[in-house]
Amino acid sequence: MPRTGNKNPFPTVDIIIEIGAPGERPGIVLIRRKNPPFGWALPGGFVEYGESLEEAAVREAHEETSLAVELLGQLHTYSDPGRDPRWHTISTVFIARAEGAPRAADDAREVRIVDPRRVGRRLVFDHGRILADYNAFKEGRPPWTKTSPRTKALSRTAS
Amino acid sequence: MPRTGNKNPFPTVDIIIEIGAPGERPGIVLIRRKNPPFGWALPGGFVEYGESLEEAAVREAHEETSLAVELLGQLHTYSDPGRDPRWHTISTVFIARAEGAPRAADDAREVRIVDPRRVGRRLVFDHGRILADYNAFKEGRPPWTKTSPRTKALSRTAS
Secondary structure (H helix, E strand, O other): OOOOHHHOOEEEEEEEEEEOOOOOOOEEEEEEEOOOOOOEEOOEEEOOOOOOHHHHHHHHHHHHHOOOOEEEEEEEEEOOOOOOOOOOEEEEEEEEEOOOOOOOOOOEEEEEEEOHHHOHHHEOOOHHHHHHHHHHHHOOOOHHHOOOHHHHHHHHHHO | OOOOHHHOOEEEEEEEEEEOOOOOOOEEEEEEEOOOOOOEEOOEEEOOOOOOHHHHHHHHHHHHHOOOOEEEEEEEEEOOOOOOOOOOEEEEEEEEEOOOOOOOOOOEEEEEEEOHHHOHHHEOOOHHHHHHHHHHHHOOOOHHHOOOHHHHHHHHHHO
């Protein structure tokens, strides 16, 4: 049986939106948050009951950046209980692309297109780590084989 | 703000446990469910608040099959609202390996090691599709680039 209320982590999505001229290495879209924790982050938000992750990703990207994104795929799903200081979220991260100019809306105060290789440490939540995984993925190392030290320790403990 | 109660989908994990002699193509572990919907399925279950997906995967694999698994990575995260007839779950699927003989316990009535290429259509939930994705992955086609027809339609609608 599933638990109700705060006994379940909250599913969320974050979206790495690639944008740029054909042939160029793409920039990605960051938003400056209107709510705490303040700072720069990937666009994203909570998944509604009855909504797929893919629907949530397209909806949240549009709400915060005004862009109509095309999803390219899932990068990874992040679930460390400390990744959000407020509550336990589990975020599935999508890579997407869009054309046109983003415009901040909803929970985003400002929006910017940046070089993903130059922003990692200044982001809120675990979005710096997510961008590091994305940059590694773009260089041919998919995160699917990544097991955190914590996971490895846990596997050994269980045996 | 996250919604409480049944306004959020429930995060779950399912685990594809590879087992077999070195050098052989591995079999995978299926369980026969003690609770409805009855039938054969991948081991798995709900993620607890404060528990990572990786911890949940190791715990659920052990509870249902008595195996101490080593996680190899995430395959994909499945979120179609109709994938479970009872409620909306979002399942992150792991590939893992284990040694020894599985023994049914907890929610599993029976356990079996099967050839993953020969079981797809007889499984409950969307586990047949998951195994099809797993088989494709083992042949070099990772599901990360997969976008469902529904997603494609949605991307077009949003533009």
